[in-house]
Amino acid sequence: NAGVTQTPKFRILKIGQSMTLQCTQDMNHNYMYWYRQDPGMGLKLIYYSVGAGITDKGEVPNGYNVSRSTTEDFPLRLELAAPSQTSVYFCASSTVTLGVIYGYTFGSGTRLTVV
């Protein structure tokens, strides 16, 4: 099925470990986003990308890195995991045509626990 695919769905990390959350979309969307959702809260934007090779910081970028080498993939890298990064991570994508946004789609999320 077309959409946004995130892997893994669950992960437990030890403090100081690193990992990459994968995100792939097959809708040829030019925009992609990473969010985190802390318990009982709304989503906060970590990073976004408007196209391959272009990324920019969102509201809460510290402790994370991203890359966008292809239109389809937008991995999120956590270096030196900390307990404060325990959260649910969502990837999303959309297309923007003639200044109008379409098809904003979320992945199913990755639940990350740092212990």
Place this chain on the structure above:
Amino acid sequence: AQTVTQSQPEMSVQEAETVTLSCTYDTSENNYYLFWYKQPPSRQMILVIRQEAYKQQNATENRFSVNFQKAAKSFSLKISDSQLGDTAMYFCAFMSGNFNKFYFGSGTKLNVKP
């Protein structure tokens, strides 16, 4: 800075009745988008309805409609004929017109009772 406020942490409604969820936002921009998302226990974020700020007409999607008051910076969601499947967290969200800012409210937990 843009903020989105949902003042109702939790609401309940009887099946088949109508409920309205409140949302206010703060922005200095003139062109932006507003959204309501539904998040059931499955955790999937599901788009319920969207509104472009330049459109005066309120958006509707079947049983879901909004009351968009641009001057008051208010964006409430009305759910008519509530169904058990509407039970979920509902998030109001603001996206800037250049798409680089996307702010969510803290959510309203809606319980539809049989």
